Amino acid sequence: MRDYIGPATEVVALAGQTVTPGLIDGHLHPLQGLELTLGVDLGGITTAQALLAALREEANRAIAEDSDPWVRGWNVAYDVFRELPLTAAAIDGAVLGLPTLLILFDGHTALASTEGLRRGGITRARELADTGVIVTDSGGVPTGELREMSAYEPVRLASPAVPRAEVLRKARALLWELRSSGLTGGCIMDGGAATLDLLTELDGGPGLPVRLVTAIDHEPGFDEERTLANLALRDNSGKRWRSGLVKLYADGVVETGTSWLFDQDAAGGGIEPFWRDMEAYARTVSRYASAGFQVATHAIGDRAVASVIDAYVRVGSLSRSGAPHRIEHLETMADRDVARLAATGITASMQPLHMQHRSADASDEWSRRLGPARAARAWRAGDLWRVGAPVALGSDWPIAQNDARIGLAWAMLRRRPGDVHAPVFEAEQRLTAYQALHGYTIGSALAQGDSDLGIIAPGARADYAVWAADPLAVTGDELAQTPVFSILGGDLSERPSP
Ligand SMILES: [Zn+2]
Structure with a gap:
């Protein structure tokens, strides 16, 4: 590579490190994820007690700090609802009656509180164009469980928009x-x-x-x-x-x-x-x-x-x-x-x-x-x-x-x-x-149809990942911890060091 170094070349010494194509x-x-991840990350919570405690804490924070307090949460595990009913009634107390929208980890299911349902205008089941379902009880009253985005979108749209x-x-x-x-x-x-x-x-x-x-x-x-x-x-x-x-x-x-x-x-x-x-x-x-x-x-x-x-x-x-x-x-x-x-x-x-x-x-x-x-x-x-x-x-x-x-x-x-x-x-x-x-x-x-990405070759885009150790020579456990940084198309202006 020395032959290619000119007066304007910035040399990045990568001795001992490994360069692979940049990851895609x-x-x-x-x-969309920024919208779905508003509020608290409830990932890792596996018990009803811990979920309700986290909701109460967030409700208290929202009441103290927000002009239009809502409880928003995401990354909720399905298994929490094996001991807790997946219903508005089960969380209304913990969220102190606030409008609430909890999105389960996969983004396909949500749980709204009674006030959340009301703000979203969800008062009964209705036919949706896809398999989305507004779950109702035997009396036809929405329970709070909303399956698929088509069902929970009205509640999400009713919550305060991010500037x-x-x-x-x-x-x-x-x-x-x-x-x-x-x-x-x-x-x-x-x-x-x-x-x-x-x-x-x-x-x-x-x-x-x-x-x-x-x-x-x-x-x-x-x-x-x-x-x-x-x-x-x-x-x-x-x-x-x-x-x-x-x-x-x-x-x-x-x-x-x-x-x-x-x-x-x-x-x-x-x-x-x-x-x-x-x-x-x-x-x-x-x-x-x-x-x-x-x-x-x-x-x-x-x-x-x-x-x-x-x-x-x-x-x-x-x-x-x-x-x-x-x-x-x-x-x-x-x-x-x-x-x-x-x-x-x-x-x-x-x-x-x-x-x-x-x-x-x-x-x-x-x-x-x-x-x-x-x-x-x-x-x-x-x-x-x-x-x-x-x-x-x-x-x-x-x-x-x-x-x-x-x-x-x-x-x-x-x-x-x-x-x-x-x-x-x-x-x-x-x-x-x-x-x-x-x-x-x-x-x-x-x-995605890009033959000039994901490889290191003449004519390909110079998008690289730079690893502190050879990613092909370490175990998966080690790889998850290996320091890495990336270079995009030769643009070194914001290059962090590993
Ligand atoms: Zn996806």
Whole structure:
């Protein structure tokens, strides 16, 4: 490299360190996540008593400090509600009667207090365009449990909005936080016109801290006008971001019985797709694909995965730009579909770190509902590698930690990093360090159609992660702790030292 050093060259000595391609988080919600993570992080709370104490403390704080006090909380575990009813009545006392919205860890389910329901105008059940449900008691009165965003959005919108300047400040801070675990890019799996406005603003001046591709959401209830408005957003882009991807849902989540399975779950759920009419889903895929969009679909259950593959095969598995269409999550899938992903080149975009909510004795809601046979076919990253199917890895932040090292470690270990006695889930599905790094670099790059990212090669963009130790030569436990920093496209101006 010495031959290339000129008078204007800044030399960064990396003696003893390892340079890899910059990491790309294949699936995250950095901007929507800021909305969903307002209030207190209730992650790690496993008992009703601890939850109620945390809510009371937040209610007291809100009353003392806020002009329009609300209790907002996120990252709540489903298992807390095995000893506490998932109802407004169960939390009304703890929140001192304040309007409250608690979002469970996966973002698919929320619990509102009685006052929260009232502020959101939720007085009875009503038909929603997707599988969202306003749960009611036998008298038709909403209980407070709101399944899917379509059900809880009115309550969220009724809570105080965050000022624009604050949104921009928090978004910048979050995107810089991504850089600190070696990430130089990511794929935003939600979005609309407002997301693009925000990205345009954040991309001003020195540019976004990470390169982003953003999806545009299309929900089952969208009419022709909204569909046309979405289609018009295809080519929006800036210095370090672009659009061109549509995000659809084929199901919900296992824990509430809204994932779509071939056979019902242990509680009788899992039998309905997100769309009331899956033909309408297939037509929507076709509409966006023929308009030149790449298509990403959330599919967690085995039947959802199979149906999405069917719909993609009908339109051709590659988008017009050459990027394969992609499936998000694939928490459990059939053998036949492992083979079909390899045959079609459709990308499996997975987040193995979502396994952290499973317990060793399979008593958690996810394991109980699926049962042992289907749980044994969970997050089949190893099987997909062995048959040559494209695999991209990511975090789904704020659903799980955005530190890419934790995501890499879970893909390698299939257990909690740093705890050698923690249960290992499906050891045969563990990825090697190389395979995990591949999923977080070139795998995620190709998944979004970027052949000049995720690799170190002449002509590729110079986005790098610099590691204090060789990430291919350490264990997953060590990797989760290895200092790293990232360099974006040769821009060294804000380079932190490891
Ligand atoms: Zn997501």
